[in-house]
Amino acid sequence: MLVRVQACGVCHTDLHYREGAINDEFPFLLGHEASGKVEAVGPDVTNVAPGDFVVLAWRAPCGQCRSCLRGRPWYCFDSRNASQKMTLEDGTPLSAAIGIGAFAEVCLVAAGQAVKVDPAARPEAAGLVGCGIMAGYGAIMNTARVERGDTVAVFGCGLVGACKVIAVDVDQRKLELARQFGATDLVDSSQVNPVSAIRELTGGFGADVTVEAVGRPEVMKQAFHARDHAGTMIQSGVPNPKMRVDLGMLDFYGRGGALRPSWYGDCLPTRDFPILIDLYLRGRYDLDRFVSETIALDQVEEAFAKMQRNEVLRSVVVFPDA
Secondary structure: OEEEEEEEEHHHHHHHHOOOOOOOOOOOEEOOEEEEEEHHHHHHOOOOOOOOOOOOOOOOOOOOOHHHHHOOHHHOOOOOOOOOOOEEOOOOOOEEHHHOOOOEEEOOOOOOHHHOOOOOOOOHHHHHHHHHHHHHHHHHHHHOOOOOEEEEEOOOOOOOOOEEEEEOOOOOHHHHHHHHHHEEEEEEOOOOOHHHHHHOOOOOOOOEEEEEOOOOOOHHHHHHOOOEEEEEEOOOOOOOOOOOOOOOHHHHHHHHOOOEOHHHHHHOOHHHHHHHHHHHHOOOHHHHOOOOOOEEEHHHHHHHHHHHOOOOOEEEOOOOOO
């Protein structure tokens, strides 16, 4: 189907692609955190129709792989993407970031990548559900399955919930935003040892759940050691292919618990996107506050620079004629 893009967030994963940290299949068409209206569909498309407001997903379960057949579509090993590639005007094929490529007025995606949601949602906020919001929400709700009474420490800020939420970051602005979003305790890891600080805040035990939301080995080790015995560590931050982690095997064995990567928040887009949009429209999830600025398409490079300087939560490209 063709989707006329209304808004697309500038995500850190796009920066990874731009820097060649994911693969070297240049030239890329970046942008994947998007919402828009369906413009045209192929003859076999039944889930949406022209005019529908949709959020784009980079997971579209195939229904046929060994994971889907075992009832685990959130681990689909053959996620659907458009088979026809978008191209430059001279015919040069483009590699679409995570199979979407929404830094364009119109993008071509597989039918399963478009999830119909309530058109009352602002496109700038709705698009964020397609990646960043889903990854954070899903890490807590789907992967960690945080329960009432659990303590949670988030390395890299951005996730909230549970009875005690400890936000860990090196940036005071992000820590203050975490407080506004509901964090109960703040740890500036540029000033203190975050593992020691989290133990102090949890009676000396460590958190029930820690979330590594940065994608760096040193942060992962901090999150690993900040857990209570038999606690759970979730990694939602995306590392680059060269990164390695060195853990003592006795530490790994002796601390028990679980170490779990969270792929896209272990989400099922057709189930989870409408839930998040409904929470937003009912005032339960203030997605608008994640939008730091709206920009034009030719300001993406500047937005990447702001991201690297930790000046924004999200810059969002808005297409005024959509």
